Amino acid sequence: MxxxxxxxxxxxxxxxxxxxxxxxxxxxxxxxxxxxxxxxxxxxxxxxxxxxxxxxxxxxxxxxxxxxxxxxxxxxxxxxxxxxxxxxxxxxxxxxxxxxxxxxxxxxxxxxxxxxxxxxxxxxxxxxxxxxxxxxxxxxxxxxxxxxxxxxxxxxxxxxxxxxxxxxLREPFYPDPEETYEFPESPREFTVLTSQKQLSEESLKHIQNRLSEIKKLVIVPGQQKPNPQLQGVLDQLVKEKEVVVITDTISNLQSESSVSLHDHFVGNESLFEDLKPELVISFGKSIISKSLKQFLRKSNCSHWHIQENGEAKDTYRHLTRVLACSPLGFLNWLKINLQVQDSEYFQKWHALEKTVLQTLPSAFSESEFGEYPALNLILKKIPPFSKLHLANSMAVRYVNFLGKRNQEIICNRGTSGIDGSNSTAVGCTFTTKEPVTLITGDMAFFYDRNAFWHNYPMPNLRIIILNNHAGGIFRLIDGPAKQPELEEYFETKQRLTASHLAQEFGFHYDFAKNQEELENALKDFYQPSLQPKILEIETSSPKNAEILKKVKSKIQEAIKG
Missing domain, CATH: 3.40.50.970 (Thiamin diphosphate (ThDP)-binding fold, Pyr/PP domains)
Structure with a gap:
């Protein structure tokens, strides 16, 4: 029936x-x-x-x-x-x-x-x-x-x-052979008409009075989709008003004008007083950088969050105003009404950004092969028009350490779990013919292997697996890293590779365990194909932790001068 x-x-x-x-x-x-x-x-x-x-x-x-x-x-x-x-x-x-x-x-x-x-x-x-x-x-x-x-x-x-x-639903609910499906041509429909919220003139006057006292403004966009209009007005605020704009990779608002290598220096105690802002304005959703969150919480500065529906998001523990309006509208107003900020303060941020940018290449050239330097090479080979999906744990953090990206960055930072990274990328392939690149660790990849258990083509999918045979992030966290149970109960070491999965699903498969093999595998990785491609990079979890520590040390030495 x-x-x-x-x-x-x-x-x-x-x-x-x-x-x-x-x-x-x-x-x-x-x-x-x-x-x-x-x-x-x-x-x-x-x-x-x-x-x-x-x-x-x-x-x-x-x-x-x-x-x-x-x-x-x-x-x-x-x-x-x-x-x-x-x-x-x-x-x-x-x-x-x-x-x-x-x-x-x-x-x-x-x-x-x-x-x-x-x-x-x-x-x-x-x-x-x-x-x-x-x-x-x-x-x-x-x-x-x-x-x-x-x-x-x-x-x-x-x-x-x-x-x-x-x-x-009650039985029977299967149609009889003689029945036909007839969908109504004009089903009942009603819509909701909305308008963009704007701040009142009185509210803007109070804001302008407060801004007249501010000379060290920092803007922190959270996770969102790319937005060329927002990007443009943020770049203008940097160039014309010397506002410090700090952009995590998931903000999709990184540019040559923003600070995007902040993870390397905001946790440095000796720099705290020089970098401490007077006001933080945020919009969008979460950020990745734990060190930036801790820095802003410690700074004790006022925080304004732009949230169209007026909900309070007190990420930095010093929320003083919620601006119930659109970010674009407010930032355009700010561009006109904000005074030029403290130039010395602005230059300190950008001098540190430049130091890190200049130090990273030499730090990697002196490094052994591991997932961090491998990813530094891989990111240079990903087409700028590719959608770039990042699994949680170390994949998204490495990319955040490496600064500005041209690709749209997609990461499940709503709950920040490792489940569903493969499937989210698969869903993305169903919406575009452009390349979709997934960078993932082994734990997240094998956790969601059923993402590929279907009958739909995904020729534009490219998967890069950083396989250290463990949850390597736990080796970088002081608590679990110091426990004798680290490998069995936190890293949960395993011996899997993706070769059998690739064979099972008919994916093209490449494997690399050193720089030469990686460079060879990348040569035709983005060439068109009828099947998805997997590039698996095998590394050692202890060595990865050592490499990350050495790179961080070299950057800190450069910052000290």
Whole structure:
């Protein structure tokens, strides 16, 4: 039997601009699966592992800036979505999660595939909705249409994020052979009209009075997508007003004008007084640099955060104002109304940046082969138009140490877990024909191997694995590094390589354990191919820790002069 309100739901999705759906197989979700698969305006793909499916959908939505629908059956399938939903929530990525469910009278009655699915995602969802458990009454159909409109609208409203609709379905739900699918041409739709928030003239007057006292302003953008307009106004603030703009790699706002090698010197106690700001203005989401966070927390300076919906984000523990407006609008106002900042203070930051930039090449030329110098070489070979996905742990930190990047940087820093890095990159490949490069450690890579367990081509995917056969970051953290249980319980040493996985999935595979092999492997790594390519670099975790320590030491010597 065809459940017409489910066809109406899918028609509303298409009408409201949802063009992609990721479906995971199951019987209870069959009405949803068939409706999405048979709608001409929605591209549906099937991914068997729900955890990977959710990260793939998130990787797509992150690039598209539009919600992607996720469909799964009842029971634990919905729970497997949770890691990606939490990541999407904190990254502010829109998702429409549609979970099929048993009728309410059968929950907790020893019936198969039943759990408590209503509001199952708790606080990690913008809102959770429950569709009616039958559609016998006209008002129930009207209610269902209202819910789907409300959910999609909410997923897009700032801050964007995941929404959940739980859908109880009764048997029979497979169509009879003589039945045909008829989607409504004009399904019920309502939209939300929004406007950009602006600060009042009175508020701007108070801000201008406070800014007249400031001569050491620092701007810190957090994680966000590339934005040429923001980039332009930040560069103007640097050049015309001598504002110090500090950019982590995930800000996607690094330029020749910004400070991007700060991780090498902001933790230096001897420089603290010289670098301490009077005011920090931030916007966007999180930053990577722990040393920058600690530096700003210690500085005891005022902090203003620009957040369009007015939510307080007190990352540096000294929040004094939340500016409920768009970052671009405020920074354009700042460009006109800010006085020129302290030139000596500005020069100190940029002199340190220059010292690190000049020291890094010689530090690497004197280094043994390891993942840090290997990555320094690799980054020079990645095409500037490639999307660059970075797994958490050391991959994203190494790239942050190495300064300005031209590629768009994508990293799951909402929850900062290692799960889902592969799948997020796979989702990205479904949205672009440009190269998609994933740099990952061995732990994150093998954790998410089911990302590749599907039947869709990914010829533009390039994977670089830094395989030290362990969670090497724990060797760099004072606590676990000093414990006798380091290797077994923290690094969790393993002997895997990706060669068998590459053979299993039909990927091109290269392996390097020294500089010469790496250079040879990179020669045609970005040449077009019909299959994804893996380049695995094998190193030693203890040696990697030693190399990082020596590079840091050389930089500190150069800073001291």
């Amino acid at each position: 065809i459940i017409q309100p489910i066809l109406d739901l899918v028609a509303i999705c298409a009408k409201k601009g949802i063009e992609n759906a990721i479906l995971s197989p199951g019987s209870r979700s069959a009405p949803l699966t068939l409706a999405f698969a048979r709608h001409a305006d929605i591209h549906s793909r099937t991914i068997s592992d729900e955890r990977s499916a959710a990260f793939i959908a998130m990787g797509m939505a992150q690039q598209l800036g539009q919600p992607v629908a996720l469909v799964c059956t009842s029971g634990s399938a919905a729970l497997n979505y949770y890691p990606a939903i939490a990541e999407a929530f904190f990254q502010q990525i829109p998702l429409l999660i549609l979970t099929a469910d048993r009728p309410p009278e059968w929950i907790d009655q020893w019936d198969g595939q039943t759990i408590y699915q209503q509001e199952v995602y708790g606080k990690h969802i913008k809102n959770s909705f429950q569709l009616p458990d039958s559609f016998e009454q006209k008002d129930q159909k009207w209610h269902a249409e209202r819910i789907i409109n409300e959910a999609i609208n909410l997923s897009r409203q700032f801050p964007a994020g995941p929404v959940h609709i739980n859908i109880p």
